[in-house]
Amino acid sequence: MSANHLQPVPADDRRALRSLLGQFATGVTIVTTRAADGRKVGLTANSFTSVSLDPPLVLWCLGNNAPSMRDFLTAEHFAIHVLAEEQNSLSQHFATPSADKFAGVAHGETTEGVPVLHGTLATLLCRQHDRVEAGDHVIFIGRIERFDLAGGAPLLFHAGQYRSSAPHPARAA
Known part of the structure; x- marks a missing residue:
């Protein structure tokens, strides 16, 4: 494809932009924290990536209109849970509004009071390192x-659907 085939960004078509960005496959995480009033807070996020090994930094993004924005802005710590391929229902559970997302979900808590889910591929306990306002989201950077x-x-997660990974055919041989 030559540069002549590139299209301008569709300013008034959010669906087209979501479809475009959805072509990048991501892992799925659940991010949790403890609110200032003691509530356990959690949400599903696929906007997670590593930033630095030294110091060990990661980031994730949250939409400005998210109900839990204030909770994450005021939290000193948060946990990021990397989900296993069979945990799509857990992902959906934390993506759905609920008065208590932790009811019936196996979890414990850190000494800092952050809820941690049991049975995920990886759990990272992070201290807030920095936040950056970017467009209609806030980028949370954790150490x-x-x-x-x-x-x-x-x-x-790819093109609006949950997916499973498989070894690449070239590697399987």
Whole structure:
């Protein structure tokens, strides 16, 4: 494809932009924290990536209109849970509004009071390191303080659907 075939960004067509950006497959995470009033807060996010190994930094993004925005802005710590391929229902559970998203979900909490989910591929306990306002989102940058790594096959999200990973055919041979 030559540069002549590139189209301008559709300013008034959010669906087209979502479809475009949805072509990038991502892992699926659940981010949790403890609100200032003691409530356990959690949400599904696929906007997670590593930033730096030294110091150990990661980031995730939250929409400005998210009901839990104030909770994450005031939290000192948060946990990021990387989901396994069979945890799509857990992802959906935390993506759906609910008075208590932790009811019936196996979890514990850190000494800092952050809720941590049981049975995920990895859990990263992070201290707020920085926040950056960017468009209609806030980028939360966390410094990893502690982690748990179980490993396994990840839950993926691509083109608006949950997906499973598989070894690349060239590697399978």
